Each structure stands twice: as C-alpha cells, then as structure tokens.
Amino acid sequence: MSEDQTFQVQFKGNAQTYFGIWIVNLLLSLVTLGIYSAWAKVRTKKYFAQNTVIDGRRFDYHARGMQIFLGRVVVAIAYIVLQLVVTIAPIVGIVLFVLFFFAVPELINRSVAFNARMTSFSGVRFGFTKSYWRAFLVYLLYPILSVLTLYLTLPLVSRAQHRYYISRHRFGTSQFGFESKIGTFYKAFGLALAWMFGLILVGAIAVGLPSAVVDVYMAEGQGREPALFSLISLGTMFVILLLAVLPAGYIYQAFLRNAVYAGMSVEGGHSFESKVRPLKLIWIAFSNAIVVSLTIGLMHPWARVRMARYMASCTYVTVHGSIDGIVGEEQDKVSAIGDAFTDFEGIDVDFGL
Amino acid sequence: MTLDSDQLAQATYGEVFGHAYEKRLSTQISARLVRDANGLRLENADGETLYAGPPSNVERISGGPSLLSFGAQWTFDTEDAKGAELLIGRAKDGWLSDLETWHPRLLIVIAACLLGVFAIWKWGLDLLVWGAILLTPPAIVTAIDAGNLGAMDRILMDPTELSQADKDMVRDVFEDVRAHAPEAPYGEYTLYFRKADFIGPNAFALPGGTVVVTDALVEEFPDQDILAGILGHELAHVSERHSLHQLYRSLSIYVLVAMIAGDVGPVLEDVLLEGSALASLSYSRKHESEADVIGIETSHAAGYDPAALAEFFETLSEDFGDTGSNDWLSTHPSNADRIRIIKDLAAKQ
Secondary structure (H helix, E strand, C coil), X not given: CCCEEEEECEECCCHHHHHHHHHHHHHHHHHCCCCCHHHHHXXXXXXXXXXXXXXXXXXXXXXXXXXXXXXXHHHHHHHHHHHHHHHHCHHHHHHHHHHHHHHHHHHHHHHHHHHHXXXXXXXXXXXXXCCHHHHHHHHHHHHHHHHHCCCCCHHHHHHHHHHHHHHCEEECCEEXXXXXXXXXXXXXXXXXXXXXXXXXXXXXXXXXXXXXXXXXXXXXXXXXXCCHHHHHHHHHHHHHHHHHHHHXXXXXXXXXXXXXXXXXEECCCEEEEECCCHHHHHHHHHHHHHHHHHCCCCCHHHHHHHHHHHHHHCEEEEEECCCCCCECCCCCCCCCHHHHHHHHHCCCCCCCC | CHHHHHHHHHHCCEEEEEEEEECCECCCEEEEEEEECCEEEEEECCCCEEEECCCCEEEECCCCCEEEEECCCEEEEECCHHHHHHHHCCCCCHHHHHHHCCCCHHHHHHHHHHHHHHHHHHHHHHHHHHHHHHHCCHHHXXXXXXXXXXXXXXXXXXXXXXXXXXXXXXXXXXXXXXXXXXXXXXXXXXXXXXXXXXXCCCEEECCCCEEEEEHHHHHHCCCHHHHHHHHHHHHHHHHCCHHHHHHHHHHHXXXXXXXXXXXXXXXXXXXXXXXXXXXXXXXXXXXXXXXXXXXXXXXXXXXXXXXHHXXXXXXXXXXXXXXXXXXXXXXCCCHHHHHHHHHHHHHHC
C-alpha cells in the first residue's frame, strides 16, 4: 500500500493550561534568581511539542533541565570572563572577539544539532549533520556579502540558509531534502517590498505629502505657523509609514514559509505544504502585540497559543504510504552549550513548525 | 500523599487506551494499559502482552497526555491522563501540575511574580552584586586600572603639560585628602596627570584607586579648596566601589533577562530591558550624590572649605550651561541640585 494521505497538523494546547505553566515557570525562575529558567524552558518546549500532533502521533522534547542549566552556566561564565578581559586588557579582548566570531558557526551548528536530537516525532528522534564551513558561509559570510549588494541578494542568502538547515536534518535515518526555485524566494521578497513602497507611494499622494512639506518649509521661511492641514497630513504619513514597514516583515515571512515548506521533503516520498495567508498573519501578530502590551504581558500565553494554533492549521503533511516503519538511530551524547549560546543571543534555531 | 496514591493505584483495576511505540521505531501500535488480578501490563490490540510490570518513567505536563516508559523497549502515550493516574499513581512532579492548573490560586502566583520582580529589583540584584564583589580577587581590580589607563594613554590621552609647581600644588592637596579619605579597598590611591581635552576640566577614578586629573582642570580651577572637593569626590567613588557595582549590576541584569527572555515573550523582554536601563541611570545618579556627600566630609576633615565645590559647579553651569533638569535620562544629578546639596552639607560641617 503506497497511497498518499494528507494530514493537517493539529495543535491541541490551549491558553488556560499554558497560562498556568507559564506563570509558574516565571515565579520559580524569579525566586531562584534565574536558575529554574532551564527547567522552565524544558517544560514549555515539552508542552508545545507534546501538543503538536500529526495523524494522531505527537512530537516530544527530551532535553533535561540539568543539561540546559549546565550549558547555560558554561556560557554565562564565558561571557563574564570575556567581559572582564575586555575591561582589563582591551587589546586581548579584541583578539578574543575575533576568535569568538569564528566560533559562532560551530556554536550555531551545535545548537541546531542539539535541538534536532532532543526532538522526536512518533517515537523517533531527529538528527542533524553539521558542516563548519557551510555554516560559516550561510550564517556569516553570505549575510555580510548581501549588505554589499544592498540586500538585493537576500533571497539567495535565505535559500542557502534553508537548504543548509533542512537538507542536513533527518528523521530517524530518513534524510530531509530541500529543492526550491529561487523565483519563489524573490517573489516573497518582491511582494514584501511592493507592499512597503506601494503603500508609501499611495499614502504620500493621498495625504498630499509634497504640498504639506513645501508648506511647512515656506512657513518656516516666512516666520508664520504652518497650516494645520499640513501638520495633520505629516502625522498621517507617519502612521502610514508604520503600516508600510512593519507588515512587510510578516508578508515576507508568510510567503517565505509557504515557499520553504513546498520545497521540503523527507526520504520515502513524504512532502509538505504551508498555506499561511499574509493578511491573516499580520492580523494575528498585530492584535497579539496590542493585547499583550495592554495587559503588561499577562496575555502572552494566549497570544503564543493562538499563533501556534494558526501556524499548525496552515501546515499539511502528505505521507507516501505510512509514517510507520521509520527507523531511529543510536544516540551519541550531545552538550547543550550551543543551545545556551543561541538562547543568550536570541537566535532562533528551533526545530519544528 | 505519595503513599495514598500508591495504595490507590495498587487497589485500582482498570484500563486506559493509547498508543505504544517500540524503541527507535516510528510504528504506532494501538495498545492498552491494563491492571487486573494478573497485575499491570501493556497489551497490544490482539491482547498480547508487550510488557508486564510498573513503568520506569511517568511524565505529564498539565493539560497534555500521559507519557510512560516501560523498560528500555517501550513507550506508551494516552490522552486519558486521569485514567492513567488511577492505574499507576501520580508522576513525581505532580505538585507542579497541581500548581499549574487553571484555578483562582493562580492569582496568588501572579501576585507573587510581581512581588518577585520587585524584590529582585530591590534586593536580589544587590545580593548578586555584593556576592560578585566579594568573589573578585583584588589582583583583577588592579589589572582593570592598569589595562584601562594603558588603553586610554594609547588612544585618548597625552602626557601632562602642567608646570612642576602646579603638579606639586595638586599633589599636596591630594596627600591631605588621601590621609582623610575612607580606606582604599584595593591598594593605595594613586594620582596621575594627563592632558585629555576631550573631557574638558575633569577628573576620574578607576576602581583600583587610580585617580586621573586633567590639565584643563588644574588650569581653569587652580583653587586648592575646589581641587580638594573634586579629589574627595573621586576617592569616594573608589572607596565605595561604585564602578564595580555598576559593572556587575549591568552584567547580572543582562544574564537574568537573557535567561527568562524565552519565557516572558518579546514585549515584556523589551519592557524589562528598557526599565533596567533607566534604573541603572538612577543608580548612577545615586552614586554621584553619595560621592558628593563623602567627598565633602573628606575635604572638610582635611582642612579645606567644602563649599568651594559648589563654586566649581556654578562656574561649570555658566561656561557650559546646565545639562538641564534632574531627569530620568542623565547619569549625573543636575548641577543646580548638586550646588544646593553641597551648600547645605558644607554649612553643616
């Protein structure tokens, strides 16, 4: 039997249960001066993984709190030593920073590998094959070069990063694959830019920006107050700028995710589809941010669950035959140092949806 | 409590349905966990026993499934967490799940969190900072002085161009003030002269006791009383370990926020970081005021007129303009405030 079956990803968590987990995590982290945060991270990741289900099978996260804690201790000590060296001997500090720069790809690799190894689906763990120089290229060199091309090559960089990240992952012994035409990446990039510049252009004309600017300058020259209308149109333009720039990021993210999932596969003929709608994503992200701000963070669990549920509902997996019968591999030991580093730097290398 | 549930579990016959997985295989097997007169065992849909005996590990996050391990070979998960609990007893961290349950009790947890943030901000950070200062070997502080002075000499400062007479005059004042200053925590106070036009008429201290006086300060304020006031202020920064406090405080905040960042979410993280940046400015203003107070006591004890420092700030305000009000965003209190407080204190001496 090798029929294709398509499953929608389900997220079964809800805001009430996650709120309890979140607030207790926060309290215990505070009273232990941050020490419990390692165990809190594990609990949160377990909650989201165990409640993400495909075809009745769940994800799981297997790192232990102590493991994460020890990784964080090592990284915290390294940061403090680095800081002290910079204060005591600035020249030596600069040398250390250069060494640190070259260690970044290895740290990112270790973090990705750790997260893959600690995540399972249907009882089988994921894995990641590292390459220092590939990581150096896609995470450090290419992004720096893209600045020189005025970011016009950003879609190429993004595709290279996704190819490195995805095609080096495996599920058990089944390798992931990634094949995508550059056109879809440029389309995501282009649509985001089109939204941004299009809205700025239309907005500028609609509020009569040129005449408002001229009026304000003339008024300055003649020593009179500018017309109220000019000031209103300048203020409106500011709001339009926000509406043009912020959502552009989400538009890019939505089309990019759809393109990446379309290009992703797992050995054995399994494929993926993502149907994120940019406007819906913008709406969820903005309303989340507003609600969270208005409640000094208390609605963060609700916002996070809402986003996870939407993302899951937009994701489909087409299984060729069955998910049964995929074999896992022997586990060798991994350390959590890279993971602690990406946590500290706020780099997101999460494996998952 | 553990005893109760153990007994309950041993007494309860029943079954829960779920899925079993063999080690390192994705194949999902419909299975049931059953306890009857023959004991607890894991069975597949055909009634064959996969494993007999109690689980080696039980795990459950509130609102989620129960995940059980049996020996090294089998795992079993079930949505029927309540049923599983009846059969096998509670997970070891059951108290945590109880605390997390959606219940009015969580309001107390929220209040405790707010209280916790306040307590950390008020006392926890000071505790961390004092601990770190106690752990810092004096050799490191001395090395901070040497390293910083060396680096500034290379990049920012030139050798002094003051006359020998000027230098002798300042050195005399320095010796007087030093004799009456609080004890230096890391080695003796040492005076250096440097030409550093980028900071104007100024003096600064490094944590190990190095005090640098700029040429511009001696040229524009050759008054011994003023110099005594300024030196007293700088020595107070050293004796109270102000720079170490600030260094460790910002490091602690950075580490603390970085660790809980994943949990508080992006919006609250920004609030915490911005808030702590403002708090560290108020901390810096507090240190300046403290150094003013101790400096005045020192220069008075050394036989100089402490009110002269007020004159210094008055001249600064006339020449450079006051930096404005005593606002949130300054590292130093406003000159007007400092003049008023210095005059008050000097009058009391």
